[in-house]
Amino acid sequence: MDKLHALIFKATPYLFLLPALIFFGIFVLFPMFWSFRLSFFDWRVVSEQFIGLQNYINVLTDPIFYVALANTLLYLITTVGGQVILGLFFAFLLNQRIRGRALFRVMYYIPVITSWAVVAILWAMLLSPTKYGILNYALMSLGITGSPVHWLTEAWLARISIIMFSIWKGLGWTTMMFLGTLQSIPQKVYEVADLDNATTWRKFQSITLPLMSPVVAVVTAQLIIGAFNIFPQVYILTGGGPLHSTESLTTWQFSNAFTKLDFGYATAMGFLLLPFILIMTLIQMRLVRKEFEY
Amino acid sequence: MPGKRTLLAVVVVVAAICLAVFVIKPFSQEGPEQEVVELLFWHTYSVHEANRARELFDEFEAENPKIRVKMEYVPYHALRTKLLTYLAVGEAPADLIRLDIIYVPELADMNVLLPLDDYLDTLGVGSEDFYPGPWATVLWENHVWGLPLNTNTQVLFYRKDFFEAEGLSPPTTWEEYLDVARRLTKDLDGDGQIDQWGGTVGGDWSWHFDIWLWQNGGAELSSDMKRAVMNETPGVEALTFLIDMTYKYGAAPPPEEWMMPYQGFALGHYSMMIEGPWARDLLMTVNSSVSDYMGVTLLPRGPVREASIVGGEDLVIPRFVKNRDAALKLAKYMMSEHFQLEMGKVGVLPTLRAAGEDPFFVEDPYLSVFMEQMATALPRAVHPAYGQMNDIIHNYFVAALRREMSPKEALDIMVAEIDKLLGVEGHG
Numbered sequence: 141m142d143k144l145h146a147l148i149f150k151a152t153p154y155l156f157l158l159p160a161l162i163f164f165g166i167f168v169l170f171p172m173f174w175s176f177r178l179s180f181f182d183w184r185v186v187s188e189q190f191i192g193l194q195n196y197i198n199v200l201t202d203p204i205f206y207v208a209l210a211n212t213l214l215y216l217i218t219t220v221g222g223q224v225i226l227g228l229f230f231a232f233l234l235n236q237r238i239r240g241r242a243l244f245r246v247m248y249y250i251p252v253i254t255s256w257a258v259v260a261i262l263w264a265m266l267l268s269p270t271k272y273g274i275l276n277y278a279l280m281s282l283g284i285t286g287s288p289v290h291w292l293t294e295a296w297l298a299r300i301s302i303i304m305f306s307i308w309k310g311l312g313w314t315t316m317m318f319l320g321t322l323q324s325i326p327q328k329v330y331e332v333a334d335l336d337n338a339t340t341w342r343k344f345q346s347i348t349l350p351l352m353s354p355v356v357a358v359v360t361a362q363l364i365i366g367a368f369n370i371f372p373q374v375y376i377l378t379g380g381g382p383l384h385s386t387e388s389l390t391t392w393q394f395s396n397a398f399t400k401l402d403f404g405y406a407t408a409m410g411f412l413l414l415p416f417i418l419i420m421t422l423i424q425m426r427l428v429r430k431e432f433e434y
Numbered sequence: 435m436p437g438k439r440t441l442l443a444v445v446v447v448v449a450a451i452c453l454a455v456f457v458i459k460p461f462s463q464e465g466p467e468q469e470v471v472e473l474l475f476w477h478t479y480s481v482h483e484a485n486r487a488r489e490l491f492d493e494f495e496a497e498n499p500k501i502r503v504k505m506e507y508v509p510y511h512a513l514r515t516k517l518l519t520y521l522a523v524g525e526a527p528a529d530l531i532r533l534d535i536i537y538v539p540e541l542a543d544m545n546v547l548l549p550l551d552d553y554l555d556t557l558g559v560g561s562e563d564f565y566p567g568p569w570a571t572v573l574w575e576n577h578v579w580g581l582p583l584n585t586n587t588q589v590l591f592y593r594k595d596f597f598e599a600e601g602l603s604p605p606t607t608w609e610e611y612l613d614v615a616r617r618l619t620k621d622l623d624g625d626g627q628i629d630q631w632g633g634t635v636g637g638d639w640s641w642h643f644d645i646w647l648w649q650n651g652g653a654e655l656s657s658d659m660k661r662a663v664m665n666e667t668p669g670v671e672a673l674t675f676l677i678d679m680t681y682k683y684g685a686a687p688p689p690e691e692w693m694m695p696y697q698g699f700a701l702g703h704y705s706m707m708i709e710g711p712w713a714r715d716l717l718m719t720v721n722s723s724v725s726d727y728m729g730v731t732l733l734p735r736g737p738v739r740e741a742s743i744v745g746g747e748d749l750v751i752p753r754f755v756k757n758r759d760a761a762l763k764l765a766k767y768m769m770s771e772h773f774q775l776e777m778g779k780v781g782v783l784p785t786l787r788a789a790g791e792d793p794f795f796v797e798d799p800y801l802s803v804f805m806e807q808m809a810t811a812l813p814r815a816v817h818p819a820y821g822q823m824n825d826i827i828h829n830y831f832v833a834a835l836r837r838e839m840s841p842k843e844a845l846d847i848m849v850a851e852i853d854k855l856l857g858v859e860g861h862g
Contacts, residue, residue, distance in 0.1 A: 149440050156443070185522045186544045270690050288690040293836070383829050398515055400822055 179407040195408035204384045205409065208392040215303060215388060216367040222307040224360055227314025228352075234315065235322045245319070252312040260376035263305050267291035267377070295385035298378045302386060305373050310366075314359055321355040322348070354427075361424035368417060389413060471760045472502045476517075476528040478510050478747070479782075486780045494767045501760045510534070521546045526752035529761040530768075532583055535571040535813065536820050538748050542579035543818035548751040548758070550578045557581070557766045559786075567744035567811040568785040574816060581769055582785035584777065585746035586710045587811040588645065589803050593618075594729040596630070596705045604731045608649075608675065611706075611734045615685035618705040633686035634704045635676050636695045638835055640827040641743045644814060645708065646672035649736020654815040654823070655852075662852035664827075665845035668738070673834055673841035681837065689835050696720065700727075708733065710745060711783060711804050730803045740810040746785070783808075819855050826851045 179196070182189045199205050234245055251259065266274045271288040279285045292298050325348065333343050371390040374380060380387035380395065389409070397406035479487055484505060491503040506528065508516060514537055520527035521544070533541070541547050550572075554560055559581065561569050568582035592604050596618055605611035615632030622629040636642050644654065652668030655661065663669070680686045687703075696713050698704035700720035707713075717724050733742050749768060751761050767773055774789035783804060784790050790805045814820060826848055834844035 145440065152440050152443055184544065185518050186524075186546055270692050272693050290690065293689075293832075381829065382832065399825070401518070 175407040183403045195404040208387040208389045212389045218303045219306040220363040223310045223314045230315040231318035249312040256372040269293045298386045357427040471757045474528040475530045477532040526754040532747045539574040540818040542574040547579045565808045571813045580748035580750035583749040584782040585785045587742045592706045592729045595727045605734045619685045638832040648741035651738030662849040665849040742807045742811045744811045744813045
């Protein structure tokens with residue numbers, strides 16, 4: 141009887157894990173292996189044919205893949221940089237004793253909790269490249285520009301529009317993360333510095349910045365992983381256009397899979413990116429593991 | 435007492451799993467009694483249309499007590515993906531599906547639809563019963579893959595008030611169209627900006643170009659559907675006509691001045707627009723006194739022929755359908771003059787000639803124009819890759835309209851990309 145008890149005792153944690161593991165197996169592991177298999181097939185929903193590495197060759201010889209890769213890196217650098225730098229800036233501002241501080245905090249956070257699709261459609265209306273677009277109308281009424289700006293229809297302006305939108309949407313989150321960290325730095329550290337007649341800049345440089353750096357690192361790493369998945373802002377604002385010039389890796393993958401029904405191409409693309417994302421994740425894990433003490 | 439607690443935990447976990455497996459499953463399988471067949475119909479009707487369809491299905495059920503019809507609304511953009519997911523595992527998601535005409539050849543080519551050639555007698559319809567445009571949309575590789583369920587086409591809307599003020603009558607040829615467009619383009623307040631445009635291209639999707647292409651004797655694909663041909667002379671001339679109307683003659687707004695055609699028309703910015711039967715309701719939302727200003731007539735005739743475009747939906751039955759006989763029975767009902775006419779009354783134009791020739795349409799000054807235009811309405815290339823072709827045409831049509839490339843350059847790239855696609859698709 142004791143042996144049975146011991147066995148049950150040992151088995152308990154696994155039994156508790158079981159439901160989650162079943163779901164994980166069905167919805168994560170199985171699709172992963174299945175899509176790896178798919179990447180070697182010309183798979184067209186109801187028919188399939190083994191074609192070896194052809195899908196991988198197709199991806200690597202496709203000029204749009206490189207456009208999408210370059211765009212994704214551009215989006216990554218600009219949106220992550222923008223969100224971190226502006227996030228720090230606004231966190232400091234919102235940490236000051238200013239009138240209506242709570243109101244500002246709510247305002248900055250609202251974009252974060254609104255639905256991507258909804259605000260993307262609103263931005264598309266705002267940035268509509270005709271003279272009836274809201275922003276164009278405002279710019280033209282104020283005499284800033286004489287003719288409508290081609291926000292979403294000219295390659296670079298479209299990319300800039302996507303970047304602006306992404307930063308606006310994520311800024312509230314980085315601001316809150318940084319603000320929380322700022323407020324957790326013990327006041328006494330600053331008091332000691334005051335005793336030593338430290339200047340404001342000196343306090344920022346020697347206290348605030350080092351104590352915030354682990355959070356900045358984690359936030360940055362999180363944003364980078366997220367930036368690889370940039371999708372709704374491109375899909376809804378430009379659909380990858382004009383002429384694929386704003387395509388990101390995910391939108392190009394999506395249109396290959398679900399519009400062209402070329403699932404082989406789409407999965408091969410995913411696996412080609414795997415090592416890249418793996419490296420990013422390893423770097424992130426390193427950063428998170430690093431310990432800091434006040 | 436760790437033993438008891440552990441036991442309890444195990445019992446809870448096992449009970450939870452049992453609950454999931456044994457309790458939930460039977461619930462989900464609870465269905466109607468075996469006697470009655472329940473048909474599932476996937477549709478994309480608007481609420482208004484769906485309500486009328488429901489009433490008509492109620493009539494059908496009364497006559498066929500062994501069949502029940504369940505309607506399920508699937509959003510237009512989700513339908514194709516949802517459908518493919520089911521088909522990938524060899525299941526029919528629904529017994530009947532109302533599908534956009536452009537997706538029929540794609541699904542036919544995948545061999546997931548029930549070919550209806552052998553059932554046309556049972557269904558009591560044949561090619562001669564339908565308008566030719568909609569009928570063409572169900573054919574792929576000499577088989578019938580669906581039934582034209584409802585259709586639409588585009589006609590010329592013109593501002594009666596503007597035309598009357600200038601003593602003009604609606605254009606019947608390209609020359610007249612351009613002439614009228616130039617005369618009706620005006621800077622009303624003298625600020626150097628055009629406030630009233632005579633013509634408008636209307637948009638940058640393939641159908642905004644197709645009409646002009648066809649009217650000039652051109653086509654999207656060669657007659658054997660193996661290569662794209664829109665860059666031949668008729669296509670270049672047609673696109674040049676639209677570009678010249680916009681830039682050379684300044685008689686239509688450039689893309690950055692576009693608004694939704696119905697808005698521009700109702701607000702008096704546009705004197706003419708080419709639109710479908712839904713436009714009247716849309717115009718009402720902007721300016722409710724529609725009858726005061728809205729004139730409707732056939733599209734101007736092109737240098738070579740008359741032509742407009744076929745839109746609409748086909749009724750398809752998946753190959754793996756479970757209740758084939760009942761599904762065919764319902765399909766037959768939906769192809770009846772009664773169903774087509776009644777749905778027509780809520781704005782879903784019939785594909786059946788007999789219904790279209792009913793006094794309801796013939797005597798209606800608005801709808802009769804659409805039914806008359808149906809006679810020359812053509813389908814877009816009935817080809818499995820049309821969805822992708824549509825995107826390619828759109829991409830370069832936009833580029834030409836924005837003068838990023840010349841009409842010839844745009845059409846050449848369009849053809850090169852579509853040819854590549856047709857080759858890749860294995861139909862080359």
